Amino acid sequence: MLTNAQFAGHLEDIAQLLQVVGANTFKVRAFQNAARTIEKLPEPLADRIAAGTVTSIDGIGKSIAADLIELSERGSCTVLDELRAQLPAGLPRLLDIQGLGPKKVQKLYHELGIGDIDTLEAFARDGRLADLDGFGKRTEEKILAEIQRLRAFTGRTPFARAMPLASELLAFIRSLPDVARAEIGGSLRRMRETVGDLDFVCASERPAPIMSAFATHPLVEEIIARGDTKTSVYLRGGISADLRVVPPAVFGATLHHFTGSKEHNVQMRARALKAGLRVSEWGVFRRDGDTETPIACATEEDIFAAVGLPWIAPELREGDQEIETAEKHGLPELVTLAHIRSDLHMHTTWSDGAVDIAAMSAAAAARGRAFICITDHSRSLTIANGLSRERLLAQIDTIDAFNATHPAVPVLKGLEVDILEDGELDMDVDVLERLDWVVGSIHSRFNQPTEVVTARLVHAIQSGLISAIGHPTGRMIGQRDGYSFDLPTIIEACEAMGVALEINAAPERLDLNDTMVKQVLRTSNVWLTINTDAHSPDGMDSMAFGVGMARRGWAPRDRVLNTLPLDEFLKQRRKPAAA
DNA sequence: GCCGTTTTCGGCCCGACTGTTTTCAGTCG
8 A cells, every 4th residue: 555655756746747748837736735735644545545535635626536546546547647658757857957847848848859857968068959949058058057966966955954054154144234134034944854945034225235245155156046135046065045135124024935835825825815915025915906005014923913813933834724723823832942941861971972961961051951861871882882780870879979069950860771672671670760761762673664663662661661762763864764663553652651752853863753743742642852862062952953843743832841840840751660 | 626704617826037038938936
């Protein structure tokens, strides 16, 4: 049976092929919308097909439902087969080239018979594109450059790589003269785990010098476009960045527009139209016959208020029910960084951390935490200098002694214990029972079958000796997928045992992710914890990223365990005790 | 192709920038 991602992939293929044959753009969008919806669907689409409730999914009507059923039965469908029979397999890939859209791809195919990127490159090198109507020498050069770029750099940039780059550029923009305000926009502001490009929105009455400075920044490799209010560039490493400079009076409208997502913006505008309004990056306008009057543009709050909505947090702006929910005043009070009182997963020089216990406590104090828990690795993780029974006992004494000095931030005694390949824990029961908090994590045998990993996790949870599962999926964004397990089963086991699920805030992990957080919240009362897994004081700064992922999952403050003060936390957490 | 507190037919977001155009189509986000 196909997975939701596979169903979505097929619909996406249909959308691409339809574009290339010149189908109605709204039809294309219908397939794209359906693909996105299925990708985000919490339950397997196969279940909906079996239950005959496919058409009740928003954006899926009779026609696409029939395609999906056909896909589930034989792995393909008539629409897809017919489109593929009509066109060379490599043609949709031409759409990946920046500057080539459906119209130009059609022209290349119909007039020159170009059906793949290699052929296109050969034509461009020979100068045979410039003769084509609407193509010129400049276009030919651009296509060649874009093909090179596409081969060197594909896909989206992981959050962990994008954020430092964006922070550096933002600081630079803010340092320029006459900049009233500047912010990061786009998917980075929405805290998506990967980003396609970097967006900056800047408020100033004098855009020209700001654009010049941006375009000549050392990180900029090439200028893509440069107008009066917008500059687009390629940065070294291949990611692109856009800077938009507008007068301070419309900053809110522009920030909203360039925060997106695209789907959110489309829905906001459709909503505005029904109320006789028009929304653009310049503000909200009331239409009175042929005149238009601006009614909001200064702040994001104004923009939302103008269309009858409360402010919606950027992390929610994915076009995934946030507008409907906001309208009913049903959005949760999302957890914020300021709510976080503790950090319950971190390492010291006792295992593979960079500093000692006192230094981590001081670093936590500097970041406003009220308490922390030290969770060094257990013995089987030899590469990380994991703690033996004896060393852990020694660390317990050390922490007791440290707390006796009345530090600003007290330290709880913990361990990140390895969940071994059979689900047993990598530490003796009597020692685990002396700890305040135990994070159980998988660090080995990632390739076990789904059922085996699920049973392995359940066994660990049911031991009664762990308080939380650390980085539950084991994924590293853009590097490895992690191991696979059945989430509903794990959620159920956690709920039965009072075990929490971690949102690991390390930017390369962000694990659990947003959709899993939603699933935990929707289907259980399991506590979430947001922890940095810091291996140094700087690592504690990642808390904001974990909070961002929690917010993307619509996590309210009262479902996050480490928003609690110490006494309340101690009552609510799972105290390690053999079941 | 989808959808309906103005519509079961006729809509479906909006503007900047580029290149090849003598006035605008195509692409992008």
